[in-house]
Amino acid sequence: TEQIRREERLRLFAAAVEGAAEGFYIVGLDGRILYVNSAVRMISGNEPSWYIGRQITELHQNPAQARGVIMPAIMRAGAWAGEVPGRTKDGRPLTLWLTASLVRDDAGRPIAMVGITKDLTGQRRIDEERIRAQKLESIGVLAGGIAHDFNNLLTIILGNLDLARLFVGASPDAAEALDHASEAALRAGDLTRQLITFSKGGQPVKRVGSIVHTVRETVAFAAAGSGVSCSYELPEDLPAVEFDESQMRQVFHNLVQN
Secondary structure: OHHHHHHHHHHHHHHHHHHOOOEEEEEOOOOEEEEEOOHHHHHHOOOHHHHOOOEHHHHOOOHHHHHHHHHHHHHHHOEEEEEEEEEOOOOOEEEEEEEEEEEEOOOOOEEEEEEEEEEOHHHHHHHHHHHHHHHHHHHHHHHHHHHHHHHHHHHHHHHHHHHHHOOOOOOHHHHHHHHHHHHHHHHHHHHHHHHHHHHOOOOOOOEEEOOHHHHHHHHHHHHOOOOOOOOOOOOOOOOOEEEOHHHHHHHHHHHHHO
8 A cells, every 4th residue: 555655646746847847957975867747848858868968067058057066065065056057959148047956865865956948938038128118218208208398499599580680680590590500400309209109119200291391401401511512413303201290200310421
């Protein structure tokens, strides 16, 4: 009866280990692998038979750490847990969480080591994407706040430019300078709208129309004061397009500046 009970417990243990989602290892005190369960195939792609007889340090991407830190810690303290680097059969890097402990016989003598590994690679990738998304969201909020504040300042600048026109009289040079300043302030307003667009997720604000006016105005503004003259060859039948005007202004401005 006791033998049957013992066999039932062994079958239950074997079924539990083989059905586990984590990799399960039994390693001799000399570091050679004695047993692995089927889950290691799902983690690394290697068949369980590939592991038998190999040194456990061969699986670690830093064998010196395995020999000099992990295994001595298990023998000294009876257990060790932490992240270890690994690789799949086709060479892809893995991040594994290893929990290892020392197995003793009834007399307290060490007879083997057991280890359980869990693949953290997918979770780590999800965590990194979440952190990246949170950073982008924070930057977007900051950009939106700066854009609104800057837009308020531009409104004040444009208002004062309009007032200045009342005091310059008939001076054409002063009027032209004020026009250039107003144009620059309006273009700066386009930049603030781009920042606000970015803060809302980066979706462009599109409209359908001719791009001819945008090209002429932007190129002339970018080349102003540079001593460079511009000529345009724009077909009369140029079709209308769907575009974000402020973003396209930035594109043509950068092309001319470069």
